[in-house]
Amino acid sequence: MDEEYDVIVLGTGLTECILSGLLSVEGKKVLHMDRNDYYGGESASLNLTQLYKKFRNNEEPPASLGKDRDYNVDIIPKFAMASGEFVKILVYTDVTRYLEFKQISGSYFCKGGKIAKVPTTQIEAFKTQLISLFEKNRLRKFFEFLQKYKEDDPSTHQGLDLTKDTMETVYSKFGLEPGTQDFIGHALALHLEDNYIHQPAKETIEKILLYLYSMNRYGKSPYIYPMYGLGELPQGFARLSAIYGGTYMLDKPIDEIVYNDQGEVIGVKSQGEVAKCKAVICDPSYVTNKVKKTGQVIRAICILNHPIPNTDDVDSVQLIIPQNQVQRKHDIYVASVSSAHSVCAKDYFIAIVSTVVETSNPEAEIEPGLNLLGPITEKFVYISDLYEPLEDGTKDKVYISKSYDATTHFETVCDDVKDIYKRIMGKELNFEGKVKRGDEEEINAM
Amino acid sequence: MNFSGRNDAASANMKPIQVKLVLLGESAVGKSSIVLRFVNNEYQDNKEPTIGAAFLTQRCKLDDRIIKFEIWDTAGQERFHSLAPMYYRNAQAAVIVYDITKPASLEKAKTWVKELQRQANPNIVIALVGNKIDLANNRSVPYEEAEAYANENGLLFFEASAKTGTNIIEVFTELAKKIPYEQILANNKTLNSRTNGQGDNGRVNLNESENNNQDGGQCNC
Numbered sequence: 001m002d003e004e005y006d007v008i009v010l011g012t013g014l015t016e017c018i019l020s021g022l023l024s025v026e027g028k029k030v031l032h033m034d035r036n037d038y039y040g041g042e043s044a045s046l047n048l049t050q051l052y053k054k055f056r057n058n059e060e061p062p063a064s065l066g067k068d069r070d071y072n073v074d075i076i077p078k079f080a081m082a083s084g085e086f087v088k089i090l091v092y093t094d095v096t097r098y099l100e101f102k103q104i105s106g107s108y109f110c111k112g113g114k115i116a117k118v119p120t121t122q123i124e125a126f127k128t129q130l131i132s133l134f135e136k137n138r139l140r141k142f143f144e145f146l147q148k149y150k151e152d153d154p155s156t157h158q159g160l161d162l163t164k165d166t167m168e169t170v171y172s173k174f175g176l177e178p179g180t181q182d183f184i185g186h187a188l189a190l191h192l193e194d195n196y197i198h199q200p201a202k203e204t205i206e207k208i209l210l211y212l213y214s215m216n217r218y219g220k221s222p223y224i225y226p227m228y229g230l231g232e233l234p235q236g237f238a239r240l241s242a243i244y245g246g247t248y249m250l251d252k253p254i255d256e257i258v259y260n261d262q263g264e265v266i267g268v269k270s271q272g273e274v275a276k277c278k279a280v281i282c283d284p285s286y287v288t289n290k291v292k293k294t295g296q297v298i299r300a301i302c303i304l305n306h307p308i309p310n311t312d313d314v315d316s317v318q319l320i321i322p323q324n325q326v327q328r329k330h331d332i333y334v335a336s337v338s339s340a341h342s343v344c345a346k347d348y349f350i351a352i353v354s355t356v357v358e359t360s361n362p363e364a365e366i367e368p369g370l371n372l373l374g375p376i377t378e379k380f381v382y383i384s385d386l387y388e389p390l391e392d393g394t395k396d397k398v399y400i401s402k403s404y405d406a407t408t409h410f411e412t413v414c415d416d417v418k419d420i421y422k423r424i425m426g427k428e429l430n431f432e433g434k435v436k437r438g439d440e441e442e443i444n445a446m
Numbered sequence: 447m448n449f450s451g452r453n454d455a456a457s458a459n460m461k462p463i464q465v466k467l468v469l470l471g472e473s474a475v476g477k478s479s480i481v482l483r484f485v486n487n488e489y490q491d492n493k494e495p496t497i498g499a500a501f502l503t504q505r506c507k508l509d510d511r512i513i514k515f516e517i518w519d520t521a522g523q524e525r526f527h528s529l530a531p532m533y534y535r536n537a538q539a540a541v542i543v544y545d546i547t548k549p550a551s552l553e554k555a556k557t558w559v560k561e562l563q564r565q566a567n568p569n570i571v572i573a574l575v576g577n578k579i580d581l582a583n584n585r586s587v588p589y590e591e592a593e594a595y596a597n598e599n600g601l602l603f604f605e606a607s608a609k610t611g612t613n614i615i616e617v618f619t620e621l622a623k624k625i626p627y628e629q630i631l632a633n634n635k636t637l638n639s640r641t642n643g644q645g646d647n648g649r650v651n652l653n654e655s656e657n658n659n660q661d662g663g664q665c666n667c
């Protein structure tokens with residue numbers, strides 16, 4: 001510990017591990033510590049014992065659920081968009097070689113109390129009950145516009161200026177009904193709530209395109225998911241960091257962060273010893289006086305012994321209940337994976353229902369999601385506070401990540417990574433190509 | 447049995463069976479040195495860890511099969527007891543190393559055996575290796591003690607030296623002989639058969655280039 005580090009990273013959540021890996025690759029000397037004796041913090045996946053320890057006061061898990069080691073249950077449900085920034089970071093860093101990904105088998109959407117598949121092909125789009133027949137024609141015109149749209153070619157803009165015109169304008173130009181708007185804004189653009197309608201359309205259009213490209217990449221849904229659970233992700237990036245010289249210490253209680261007279265960080269004290277550094281990266285739990293609470297998310301982890309009803313018996317799904325359908329401001333999400341992803345014992349399924357808390361009775365808010373699941377074998381409900389840093393770290397050199405939000409994917413995590421990277425390194429994160437390896441040999445494709 | 451570099455022409459047209467092998471053991475017992483001796487037949491005293499390197503492959507021929515060992519080194523994460531479980535996830539073989547001059551390193555090796563028995567692939571083949579027998583003058587772990595422990599726990603056992611090369615090839619040869627290939631092949635088969643034409647049971651290869659739909663191509667919706 002008596003060395004001086006460029007950066008000390010506290011907490012091994014996904015954001016911290018990605019940054020640790022990227023900075024080590026850049027040649028920074030990194031010390032990475034966690035107060036827990038396991039990797040991942042909030043982004044860890046738990047076995048049964050850990051799950052019951054966390055949510056049931058150390059109660060013994062029932063033997064009927066099967067072997068402890070078969071379980072890798074996420075605490076924060078997220079999937080990766082197949083064509084999103086997170087996958088680009090995985091490919092750029094070659095962390096893909098430590099992990100195995102599978103498709104999520106289907107994407108579903110609730111309308112009028114019924115569950116319907118989000119169409120993945122034109123044929124499906126014309127069969128779906130989600131949209132009326134006349135509306136399908138208008139929707140097709142909208143998709144044609146999206147396909148042809150080129151930012152630098154005004155002849156493809158159909159008179160719209162997406163940087164100024166709102167999504168409302170775009171919807172009315174194509175004559176799309178409120179039900180279709182719900183579908184586009186919530187099932188495709190994956191907006192959590194409806195404010196986007198009054199914002200310039202560009203961001204929403206980009207989100208729709210991300211969904212469509214991701215869907216196109218592997219075909220069943222826009223999402224992919226790592227075998228053995230999301231907890232593998234931070235571990236993969238930690239290994240990257242270690243390979244490039246990063247030092248790892250788990251089970252290290254942090255006594256305090258040490259500052260000089262100007263209020264700039266100079267080190268981190270753990271178990272009585274100070275490790276010196278020029279900057280700190282950490283999650284909000286390590287600096288509770290430097291963050292503000294921005295909201296709450298309620299999540300219910302459910303163990304099922306059957307697939308979610310009305311989802312074609314697939315092994316994994318995402319299911320969205322748009323806010324309009326249940327008189328709410330925020331969508332309710334259901335994310336389900338199963339033994340096919342090595343996250344639970346054979347014939348079991350894990351479904352996590354989540355939403356942004358709006359009332360003083362959050363458990364009632366997720367009811368509509370729970371009601372879709374059929375019989376529930378076990379249920380663990382918890383509420384997490386969301387935090388954001390008060391300052392951007394330029395003054396004190398303490399760079400704080402945001403809590404994992406209620407979105408369904410890792411794109412906002414990547415935004416946070418890129419933003420922190422830029423603040424620390426003074427340059428944009430550029431992940432064209434691949435990082436250079438030492439003498440690691442390329443695996444030949446078999 | 448025949449170990450060869452990656453450019454062995456005779457084996458080039460046979461599909462190798464990939465075997466993930468991990469090294470475990472206390473820091474400084476010689477794990478990285480054993481790998482380098484095995485893969486490159488080289489040894490350096492006090493070698494600094496190579497930045498960016500913790501993954502090597504070595505092919506070997508066993509009967510009429512080609513085995514491709516994918517060897518994972520710890521990247522130093524064991525130094526402060528911070529090795530990620532992802533590291534030994536799905537490993538089919540493990541070499542657990544201790545230093546015959548350091549009894550504490552055998553105790554650490556035993557905790558790794560327990561951890562693998564608890565967490566790892568149930569069919570994993572494990573070799574316990576007492577390294578640095580070139581320092582036999584300073585031996586403080588008796589051969590018989592470690593051997594008895596290995597026998598009780600169903601582990602292969604060797605004393606070896608990365609420095610002189612003694613017994614290094616033998617460790618990997620004997621491991622290669624004990625790996626249940628039929629099971630690996632059968633597993634791969636069931637995975638491949640449940641595909642419904644979707645390719646490898648929903649498994650995806652992120653490194654293959656994207657469908658060229660990115661700019662203005664057709665969209666499937």
Ligand SMILES: Nc1nc2c(ncn2[C@@H]2O[C@H](COP(=O)(O)OP(=O)(O)O)[C@@H](O)[C@H]2O)c(=O)[nH]1
Pocket residue numbers: 471472473474475476477478479480490491492493577578579580581606607608609610
């Ligand atoms: N005498 C002797 N020294 C060895 C042997 N193998 C490794 N070493 C030395 O032990 C130290 C640690 O080796 P290293 O391979 O880095 O150990 P690791 O931390 O387990 O990977 C280095 O100084 C090596 O040179 C051996 O067989 N005999």
Ligand SMILES: [Mg+2]
Pocket residue numbers: 477478479495519520521522
């Ligand atoms: Mg080493």
